[in-house]
Amino acid sequence: MKELEQSESDLIAGLVAIIRRDLLLAWKRPGDAVNPLMFYAMVCTLFPLATGPSAEQLLQYGPGVLWVAALLATLLALNGLFLSDYEDGSLDQLILSPQPLPLLVLGKALAHWLVTGLPLVLMSPLLAMTFSVPSNVMGILMLTLTLGTLSLSMLGSIGAALTVGLNRGNALLSLLILPLAMPVLIFGARTVSLAVAGDATSAGVYILAAYCMFTVSLSPFATAAALKISNE
Amino acid sequence: MPANTLTELLSASGLRLFRGERCLFENLGFALGAGEMLLVEGANGSGKTSLLRAIAGLLSLDSGVIYWRGQVTLQNRQALCADMAWLSHRLGLKYDLTLVENLRLDAALRGLVRDDDNEVLDRLGLKGLERLPLRALSAGQQRRVALARLVLSAARLWLMDEPFTNLDTAGQLLVREIIERKLKQGGVCVVATHHAIDISAPTSRIKLR
Amino acid sequence: MWTFFHKLASPPHFYRIAPTFIRIFAIAGVVLTAVGSWNGLIEAPIDYQQKDAFRIIYVHVPSAYLSMMAYMIMAVSATIGLIWRIKLSHAVAAAAAPLGAWFTFLSLATGSIWGRPMWGTWWEWGDPRLTSQLLMLFLYFGYMALRSAIDDPGKADKASAVLALVGAVNIPIIHYSVYWWTSLHQGQTVLAGKMPPEMLIPLLINILGFTLIFAALLLYRVRSEVLYRERRARWVRELVAGQEAIS
Numbered sequence: 001m002k003e004l005e006q007s008e009s010d011l012i013a014g015l016v017a018i019i020r021r022d023l024l025l026a027w028k029r030p031g032d033a034v035n036p037l038m039f040y041a042m043v044c045t046l047f048p049l050a051t052g053p054s055a056e057q058l059l060q061y062g063p064g065v066l067w068v069a070a071l072l073a074t075l076l077a078l079n080g081l082f083l084s085d086y087e088d089g090s091l092d093q094l095i096l097s098p099q100p101l102p103l104l105v106l107g108k109a110l111a112h113w114l115v116t117g118l119p120l121v122l123m124s125p126l127l128a129m130t131f132s133v134p135s136n137v138m139g140i141l142m143l144t145l146t147l148g149t150l151s152l153s154m155l156g157s158i159g160a161a162l163t164v165g166l167n168r169g170n171a172l173l174s175l176l177i178l179p180l181a182m183p184v185l186i187f188g189a190r191t192v193s194l195a196v197a198g199d200a201t202s203a204g205v206y207i208l209a210a211y212c213m214f215t216v217s218l219s220p221f222a223t224a225a226a227l228k229i230s231n232e
Numbered sequence: 233m234p235a236n237t238l239t240e241l242l243s244a245s246g247l248r249l250f251r252g253e254r255c256l257f258e259n260l261g262f263a264l265g266a267g268e269m270l271l272v273e274g275a276n277g278s279g280k281t282s283l284l285r286a287i288a289g290l291l292s293l294d295s296g297v298i299y300w301r302g303q304v305t306l307q308n309r310q311a312l313c314a315d316m317a318w319l320s321h322r323l324g325l326k327y328d329l330t331l332v333e334n335l336r337l338d339a340a341l342r343g344l345v346r347d348d349d350n351e352v353l354d355r356l357g358l359k360g361l362e363r364l365p366l367r368a369l370s371a372g373q374q375r376r377v378a379l380a381r382l383v384l385s386a387a388r389l390w391l392m393d394e395p396f397t398n399l400d401t402a403g404q405l406l407v408r409e410i411i412e413r414k415l416k417q418g419g420v421c422v423v424a425t426h427h428a429i430d431i432s433a434p435t436s437r438i439k440l441r
Numbered sequence: 442m443w444t445f446f447h448k449l450a451s452p453p454h455f456y457r458i459a460p461t462f463i464r465i466f467a468i469a470g471v472v473l474t475a476v477g478s479w480n481g482l483i484e485a486p487i488d489y490q491q492k493d494a495f496r497i498i499y500v501h502v503p504s505a506y507l508s509m510m511a512y513m514i515m516a517v518s519a520t521i522g523l524i525w526r527i528k529l530s531h532a533v534a535a536a537a538a539p540l541g542a543w544f545t546f547l548s549l550a551t552g553s554i555w556g557r558p559m560w561g562t563w564w565e566w567g568d569p570r571l572t573s574q575l576l577m578l579f580l581y582f583g584y585m586a587l588r589s590a591i592d593d594p595g596k597a598d599k600a601s602a603v604l605a606l607v608g609a610v611n612i613p614i615i616h617y618s619v620y621w622w623t624s625l626h627q628g629q630t631v632l633a634g635k636m637p638p639e640m641l642i643p644l645l646i647n648i649l650g651f652t653l654i655f656a657a658l659l660l661y662r663v664r665s666e667v668l669y670r671e672r673r674a675r676w677v678r679e680l681v682a683g684q685e686a687i688s
Binding site for chain 1: 583599607610611619
C-alpha cells in the first residue's frame with residue numbers, strides 16, 4: 001500500500017529533482033541561455049543609437065531602458081519554458097506525477113530564472129556603466145532586477161502555460177503578460193531612478209519584494225491550472 | 233453504479249465525450265480487478281487515445297465517473313497519480329539526457345529509491361546503452377527505455393497507448409511479456425491498440441467506432 | 442432557491458426570459474441617461490475652472506466605471522464557469538469582453554477630450570486614470586486575443602477564464618502602481634475634484650443609466666452567444682423550425 005501522504009521532505013525532493021532536471025537540460029544546450037542575454041545587450045544598445053549619445057540624457061532614461069530591455073529579454077526566453085516538455089510528452093508525465101503540479105511548475109520557473117534571469121542581473125552593471133549610471137547605484141540596480149526578473153519569470157510562466165502549443169504563441173505570450181508586468185516595470189525602474197537622484201529607495205524595494213513574494217506564492221497555481229487546460 | 237471495492241480496482245460508468253460535434257463514445261463503462269486487462273480497440277481517430285487520456289485525468293469528460301480503488305478519480309488525483317504509469321506515442325523522455333538520467337529523474341519525481349534498475353534494463357535489452365544520450369538510440373530502443381520506466385515505476389495501473397509502435401517482432405513479444413508479468417503481479421493494464429494481441433489474462437474489450 | 446439558479450443556468454430558459462429584461466433595462470437606461478445628460482449637459486452650472494469642458498464627465502465617469510465593472514463581471518462569470526462548469530457563465534464572460542473594451546475606449550476618448558483644454562495635448566501620461574485605463578484596454582485585447590487563438594471552444598473558455606482571473610487579481614496592483622508612478626511626476630493634473638450636488642446628482646443618474654444600458658447590451662450579446670454555442674442542440678432547431686413556420 002503506497003504511502004499517500006506527502007511529507008515536506010518528499011515535496012522538497014520533488015522540487016529539487018525538477019530544478020536539477022531543467023538545469024541539466026539547459027547545461028546540455030548552452031546556446032539557448034545565451035540568446036536572451038545577447039538580446040538584452042543589443043536592446044540596451046539600440047536606445048543610445050536611436051536617441052543620441054548625450055551623457056545626461058542617457059543617465060536620465062538609462063534605468064528605464066535597462067528595465068524595459070530586461071523585461072523584453074525575459075519574455076523572449078519564456079517561450080521555451082514549457083515548449084519542449086509539451087512536444088516530447090514530458091508535460092503529460094509532469095501533470096501525472098504524484099508531486100503536486102504547482103510545485104513542479106514553481107521548480108521549472110525557478111530553474112528558468114537561474115538560467116536566464118540571473119545572468120541578466122549579473123550583466124546589468126556592465127550595461128549600466130554605458131549609461132553613466134554611478135557605481136553606488138549598482139547595488140540597488142541588481143537588487144531590484146533580481147526581484148523583478150524573478151517576478152517576471154513567475155508571472156510569465158502563466159502566459160507560457162496559456163500559450164504553449166498555439167500557433168503564434170510567442171507574440172500572444174507577450175501581449176498577455178506585458179500589461180500584467182507593468183507594476184514590476186514601474187516599481188523597478190523608478191526605484192533605480194530614485195537611487196540615481198539620491199532619493200530614498202527603501203519603499204520601492206519593499207514593494208518589489210512584496211510583489212515578488214506574491215507572484216512566487218500564487219502564480220504556480222494559476223500556471224498549473226493553465227497547463228492542464230492547454231495540454232488537453 | 234457504486235464501485236465494488238472488494239474486487240474492482242479501476243471502474244467507470246456513463247463515460248461520454250464529444251470532440252467538437254462528433255460523439256466519440258457514450259454511456260461507456262467497465263470494471264477491472266487485479267490482474268485484469270482492458271483492451272481498447274478501434275481505428276485511428278476513433279477516440280482510443282482520448283479515452284485513455286480521460287482515464288488518466290489529462291482530459292475532462294463531458295459526463296461519467298471513474299473510480300480507482302473505490303475513490304472518484306476526479307477528486308482524488310494524487311491517489312491515482314501515485315499508483316499509475318502512463319505510456320503514449322510521445323514517450324515523455326528527454327532526448328538530451330542519457331538513459332540513466334531519465335530513469336533517475338522519474339524515480340525522483342515519484343519519490344522512489346530503488347536498486348533493481350540493472351536487472352530490468354538487462355531484461356529489456358538495454359544493457360550497455362546507459363550512458364548514451366537518448367537521441368543516439370534507435371526508435372525501438374527509445375521505446376524500450378519508456379517501457380523500462382514503466383516497469384521500474386512500481387505503479388499498480390498501467391495506461392498504454394499503442395505500446396507496440398516502432399517495435400519489431402521481438403520487441404512486441406517483449407511488451408506482451410512485461411504486460412503479462414504485471415498482470416500476474418496483480419496490476420491492472422489498460423491498453424489501446426490496433427494490433428491484434430493475445431494475452432493470457434482476463435481481458436475486457438471496448439471497441440470504439 | 443437552488444432551482445432558480447439551476448433554471449437560470451439552462452440556456453433555453455435564459456434565452457426565453459432574457460428579452461423581457463433587455464426591454465426593461467434598455468428603456469430604463471435610455472430614460473435615465475437622457476435625464477442625467479440633459480441635466481448635466483444643459484442645466485448644471487458651469488464649473489468656474491474648467492468651464493464647459495467638464496461636462497464630458499457625464500459620459501467619461503460612467504464609461505470608466507463600466508469598463509472596470511465589465512472586467513469584474515467577466516472575471517467572476519469566467520471563474521464560476523471554470524469551477525462549476527456552467528456553460529452560460531462562459532457565454533457571459535465572452536459577451537462581456539468586447540463591451541468592456543468599447544467602454545474602456547470610450548472612457549479613454551472622453552478622458553482625452555476632457556484633458557485637452559487643460560493639458561494642451563491629447564494625451565497626458567501624468568494622469569493616472571488615463572494610463573491605467575489604457576492598460577485595462579490591453580488586458581481586454583489580451584483576453585480576446587487568447588480566445589480567438591484557441592480553436593477548441595471549451596479549451597478557449599477555460600484558458601481565458603484563467604487569464605481573466607489572473608488579470609482581475611492584478612488590476613488593483615496595476616492601478617496602485619500607476620498612481621504611485623504619477624505621484625512622483627511633478628505637475629500632474631488629475632481629472633477629478635470635489636463636486637457640488639447639482640453636478641453630482643445628474644452624474645449618479647447617468648451612471649445608473651449607463652449601467653442599465655450596459656446590462657441590456659450584455660444580455661443581448663449573451664443571448665446571441667448562447668444561440669451560437671447551442672446551435673446544434675435540439676431546442677435551437679425547434680426554435681428555428683418554429684420561426685420558419687411563422688414566416
